Amino acid sequence: EYVEYYFRILKSKLNDEAPAxxxxxxxxxILSKEVIPLPPIKEQITIAENLNNELESVKRQQASxxxxxxxxxxxxxxxxxxxxxxxxxxxxxxxEPASLLLEKISKExxxxxxxxxxxxxxxxxxxxxxxDTLLEILTxxxxxxDAQEAFEKCGVTKNTTSDDIEKLYLxxxxxxxxxxxxxxxxxxxxxxxxxxxxAS
Numbered sequence: 471e472y473v474e475y476y477f478r479i480l481k482s483k484l485n486d487e488a489p490a491x492x493x494x495x496x497x498x499x500i501l502s503k504e505v506i507p508l509p510p511i512k513e514q515i516t517i518a519e520n521l522n523n524e525l526e527s528v529k530r531q532q533a534s535x536x537x538x539x540x541x542x543x544x545x546x547x548x549x550x551x552x553x554x555x556x557x558x559x560x561x562x563x564x565x566e567p568a569s570l571l572l573e574k575i576s577k578e579x580x581x582x583x584x585x586x587x588x589x590x591x592x593x594x595x596x597x598x599x600x601x602d603t604l605l606e607i608l609t610x611x612x613x614x615x616d617a618q619e620a621f622e623k624c625g626v627t628k629n630t631t632s633d634d635i636e637k638l639y640l641x642x643x644x645x646x647x648x649x650x651x652x653x654x655x656x657x658x659x660x661x662x663x664x665x666x667x668x669a670s
Contacts, residue, residue, distance in 0.1 A: 473506060475517070475521050476506055480504060484496045603641060604642055604645065605641070605645060608651060611664070613663060614661040615661065616659055618659070621635075642662075650664065650665055651665060
């Protein structure tokens, strides 16, 4: 037994040394090169017994795992069967059978499929247009006005394009540079006012 176990360990090494043929042929020439350590006979017996015990333990573990997997698979099938049979939760006597419910769903689907849905015509999004220039608004107000309010009076909404908003900012910058409009900060907001020639 000791020698057998030793050769089991050598198996992969011996296979590598065997000639490359359809079937591995480990001949005497290959075996004669191997040196087998031989401890006293009592140690050989002890080693063989220990290996036998370990291998037997591995076999038992493998059998236990195999049985556990088999039981788990069977349990899974039982749970699925119970779930589809409605046995996992308490049943309400007032509930209608699943077959009737499936028939209703099927009929509803057929009715929906038979109805021709009218095509929705998409309304083109209206672009917010800047109605008045900033100068016209400030001239009409003729007093300090919140910049945000002035922009809203020009027609700026949440749908106003960024191009239109940029035009307003460019107009404001030109009006400030040409001293036609003055600006002041009041409570973290900008106030705008048209500049009059006469004292206002």
